[in-house]
Amino acid sequence: MSSQFELLTTRRFLPFFLTQALGAFNDNIFKNSLMLLMAFTAASNLPMSTDILMNLAAGLFILPFFLFSASAGELADNMEKSRIIRWVKLAEILLMSFAAIAFYYELYMVLLGLLFLMGTQSAFFGPVKYAILPSLVNEEELIGANALVEMGTFVAILLGTIGAGLLMGLEQTLFAVSCVLVGTSIAGYLSARKVPAVPMENEAKPYKWQPVRQTKQAMRICFEQRPIYLSILAISWFWFLGAGYLTQFPNFAKNSLGGDSSVVTVLLCAFTIGVAVGSMLCERLSGHKIELGIVPIGSIGLTVFGIDLYFATPANVGDQILAAGAFFEQAYAWRVLIDLSLIGIFGGFFIVPLYALLQQRAKPQERARVISANNIFNALFMVGSAFSGIVLLGVMELSIPEYFLVLAVFNAVVAVYVYSQMPEFVLRFVIWMLGHSMYRVTHEDLNNIPDEGAALIVCNHVSYVDAMLLAGACRRPIRFVMDEGIFKNPALGWLFKLAKTIPICAKAKNEETFENAFKQIKAELDDGNVVCIFPEGKLTRSGDINPFKKGVERILEETPVPVVPMAIQGLWGSFFSHHGSGIFKSGKRFWSKVKIVASEPVAATSANAEMLQDKVQQLRGEYQ
Incomplete structure (x- = not known):
């Protein structure tokens, strides 16, 4: 194919792309709407402080990835994958219908429970999302398909985050949020119905709910193949890094750049669009094949521009809080935004080939369980990222730019470790250069x-x-x-x-x-x-x-x-x-x-x- 975008015109890929993008959008509309309502509208009606509830909400969404990913992976390896996708999207319609009622009656504790169930739904969608791709596209399309999926995911996250903020400004906020959630889930199910059936790699067998055994088995499969384990480690580090940046954007905009909430949105756009652009460039750089040589390029860029972000941040900002328009007039603004965009672009170079490598190297009959192990590690690393932020920013009292500098330096350390353990990355990098x-x-x-x-x-x-x-x-x-x-x-x-x-x-x-x-x-x-x-x-x-x-x-x-x-x-x-x-x-x-x-x-x-x-x-x- 001459371009990865041609995949979006095919019956075998477009419905899947829309299904996963709509799911990511709905997750973020729901999660961010709930958190904004708790922070600004419902604070006085909540049974505990908003700080506790905000952290509880973040934990409730990510907890299912620890608990259910391995079970979801085994299910996806032993059942026709498009069928699982339709079931998961049906569950989303049901959950969003309950969420609409809970929003209408302002039942925020019920909404927290539904957030956990939405996390569970996402945990079951994650393994099948990546495991089905090699069956929908051929090998030379795999890198482009992964690039489109990553682009779609990050753009959906961005639109969901911005959309939640826009919905909060409407007069009938709760009704509007409910309509968007239910409407998006229905659209996701309709697109899921068009995802083509794919051949099963394993013989169908009765499914048993054994999360402990299933988690151990997924981890064993992961550790049996060192390239897969190291790729999972590298992918998880990217999510550690990404969570570290995204979590600090509000305080970084306010305390380090002197900006208001609109500046937070600008920073988020620069980073997210950067990842989307970097993902899309992967196919051109790799020549339609899984090219590990661009992964070191990604890690080099993450470190170089992460360090430059520290030096680009002004030492002092005035007392005036800047809106986005005034922020763009500041001398430091464009350098900060260029750094964040390039961090995102090189992050795309880093992450897309690694996901494609997992899909290619994993045995077809174990592919979903490998992805589930990856999701578990991703969740662990994101929790670790939050913990590192607490320690470095709270206990050690680093500034946010200093924290970003530490992340950039540690990225180099992680890269050196991964590449020393898997020299194939270095070899492919030299060949690519x-x-x-x-x-x-x-x-x-x-x-x-x-x-x-x-x-x-x-x-x-x-x-x-x-x-x-x-x-x-x-x-x-x-x-x-x-x-x-x-x-x-x-x-x-x-x-x-x-x-x-x-x-x-x-x-x-x-x-x-x-x-x-x-x-x-x-x-x-x-x-x-x-x-x-x-x-x-x-x-x-x-x-x-x-x-x-x-x-x-x-x-x-x-x-x-x-x-x-x-x-x-x-x-x-x-x-x-x-x-x-x-x-x-x-x-x-x-x-x-x-x-x-x-x-x-x-x-x-x-x-x-x-x-x-x-x-x-x-x-x-x-x-x-």
Whole structure:
């Protein structure tokens, strides 16, 4: 697809998108209307202080995510998912009907109970929301679909928050709130009825309500796969960070920026729209695939602009409280808003690929339980964010800008930990940077690489970065076989080790390394992975393709798998090629347009070194 927005024209995605966006909007209309009414209208009629009730309301909404997420995940893994969505939206209509009556009679304690039930409804919708996506879209649409979902969620949160404030200004506030809640829930159910049924991954079985067992099982599934656990940790940290910013906006606007409630709305808009924009940019930056390389870019931006927000905040503001119009006239206003917008944009870069990674890496029959474990961690981290705010702002008496500075620094610490535990992020980041800085890479017919199962790629060898450019272009992870001399290159060797490259050398030079390479190649192919070799055995020093060695024939004899001939065009004469007599030789290009081409797979029984060389030569053509 040329754009993720085309998904919004499809029957398989649009109803789901509307359903989840309307649900997020209704949650925030209900929650914020209730809190505003308790704070400004009903304070004198409440049985306890508004401060206690406001915190109680926040806790009641998030508590169900601890209690019921795992149970919801098991239900979603063992039942047709669109059916669950319709049930959840029917429950929303029922709850909002009761809420309309409670608003009319101003039964605020009943509304607090309904807030808990709405949290429960959201807890049951959360796992199925993300688990159904891979069944509604294909893999190359998954990153765009997640971007749209995140954009829709954050825009719905923004509109719900602003909408609640606007409803409070109407003469018939309670009636208006009731109509919006019931009307939105009905619209959500009608759109849910159009969500297509998807195939079940597990055999249907009777559902048992066992929240303790189900929570333990969801956590076990999560911890079994370290990439999934680390991704959940990173996602949860984003919600910790986001909650830290959003919670402090009212006091930040008042005490640090000298603004009124309209300035709070401006800050919220800058941050939320930033996240939406960042989410939408992910598809373009990732090239329609799940690109982990932009996750470190996101974390770098979160830290850099979080720190700058501290320096952008004025040391002192006057006694006059500024409305939004007057706030825009202040010298510091635009820098603060740009920082918050960029924090949101880089937050979108950070979060969208991680959600897509969870959906891709989780086993289909366990996907909803993985999402439920993620929701539990998210809730824990958001509670932790509130606690950190109490400690740092209340006990340690930091200012809010200082608190934001601490968040930015801790973000760097968390990022370093996650990336040190999962080097794939660092590897993909370097590959992405190469492909978007020194090299402009296009590709042709890479769909000839099988989506599943073992395959052997053979390619010409032009420069020290061939492997990284191929890895960046191909959707599947590739195990590269590389000359031991290049593998031990002082500048790039660490990166090749991260990529689990297989070193090889001539048998006469080191027989043990030679034989170990073939053992590792066989093991990778037996495991169903893609292996890439450069049969020339060395980098070209003339730009021409060197004769292919017979090692490729031994590989295919030991493990007969399809062979995909590929060629790299445009690298000869580039910075990391042997063109000239030194790496800084004049005449080398720092910028290069590179094209990667693949042909249809060749059966192992008909492949040999000479025939494969001819195919690669034809693919490369005269364009070195």
